[in-house]
Amino acid sequence: MQAPHRYQRFCDISTSERILNTVFLLTIGLAYLMALINMVYTHQGRDGKPGLSIEDIVIMYHGSNNQTRLGSAINGIMEPNLKYKSDKEVILKWIQEGAEETGYQQDIAPILNRDCTHCHNPGENPSLPDLTHYAGVAEVANAGGATLPALVRVSHIHLFGIAFILYFIGKIFLLCDMNIYVKRIAVVIPFVAMLLDVLSWFITKHVAQFAYVVVLSGALMGLSMGVQILLSLYQMWFYRNSRY
Numbered sequence: 749m750q751a752p753h754r755y756q757r758f759c760d761i762s763t764s765e766r767i768l769n770t771v772f773l774l775t776i777g778l779a780y781l782m783a784l785i786n787m788v789y790t791h792q793g794r795d796g797k798p799g800l801s802i803e804d805i806v807i808m809y810h811g812s813n814n815q816t817r818l819g820s821a822i823n824g825i826m827e828p829n830l831k832y833k834s835d836k837e838v839i840l841k842w843i844q845e846g847a848e849e850t851g852y853q854q855d856i857a858p859i860l861n862r863d864c865t866h867c868h869n870p871g872e873n874p875s876l877p878d879l880t881h882y883a884g885v886a887e888v889a890n891a892g893g894a895t896l897p898a899l900v901r902v903s904h905i906h907l908f909g910i911a912f913i914l915y916f917i918g919k920i921f922l923l924c925d926m927n928i929y930v931k932r933i934a935v936v937i938p939f940v941a942m943l944l945d946v947l948s949w950f951i952t953k954h955v956a957q958f959a960y961v962v963v964l965s966g967a968l969m970g971l972s973m974g975v976q977i978l979l980s981l982y983q984m985w986f987y988r989n990s991r992y
């Protein structure tokens with residue numbers, strides 16, 4: 749009688765292969781820890797406060813409307829040039845809403861042409877921000893944050909790199925002895941979390957609230973990866989299957 753087909757489990761692999769798997773998983777675990785520390789070092793304090801906060805993430809991807817050059821200028825030294833105080837709110841609101849060109853043509857250009865462009869034009873003062881046309885104004889009204897090319901660059905490196913790591917971790921994790929339905933879902937979770945994380949970078953660029961999704965999906969990826977690593981290490985060395 750033919751034996752039923754059985755997939756490989758940790759009890760089927762050699763000790764050398766277990767050792768190789770173990771050093772690989774431990775190295776990946778250490779690398780992930782370093783990546784976390786690196787993330788704190790590079791992104792903390794953007795909001796002026798030490799430590800990594802959701803506000804730091806918002807500023808990194810979305811930018812901060814409070815920190816535009818135009819916003820601080822009309823809140824500060826350029827304010828006296830405004831003929832009407834109420835125009836300050838109009839300009840700040842426009843910056844807050846993303847400094848779009850339609851709003852510029854409608855509400856902003858008339859104010860600037862009246863109060864600002866006699867100094868702020870390239871003929872008069874080439875060293876000052878040129879406020880005579882949208883592109884010049886947009887340059888100082890830009891809220892910062894990540895640029896699209898920068899996000900594309902980081903995400904392609906991230907996706908290539910992490911996909912390999914998750915694949916190898918998952919390949920080892922598949923040797924665990926556990927409910928197959930749980931396992932099928934467990935191998936997919938870190939990939940989904942990674943894709944959601946990268947996608948939410950792009951969305952956060954436009955919608956600041958998505959910074960929470962960046963954090964949660966990043967945490968989910970780390971957590972699911974960690975569970976796969978720990979469970980694999982445990983089963984590899986300490987678990988004896990009762991069936992065999």
Ligand code: HEC
Pocket residue numbers: 817818821822826829830860863864865866867868876877888
């Ligand atoms: C009398 C001339 C004059 C007028 C009118 C004027 N500015 Fe200025 N503006 C300047 C000068 C000079 C500077 C450079 C100040 C400095 O670098 O200390 C400047 C700087 C700026 C800057 C750049 C600040 C930075 O980050 O370097 C912005 C933005 C700005 N002005 C906006 C405006 C707006 C908006 C108005 C109209 C409400 C306006 N300015 C009206 C002369 C003017």
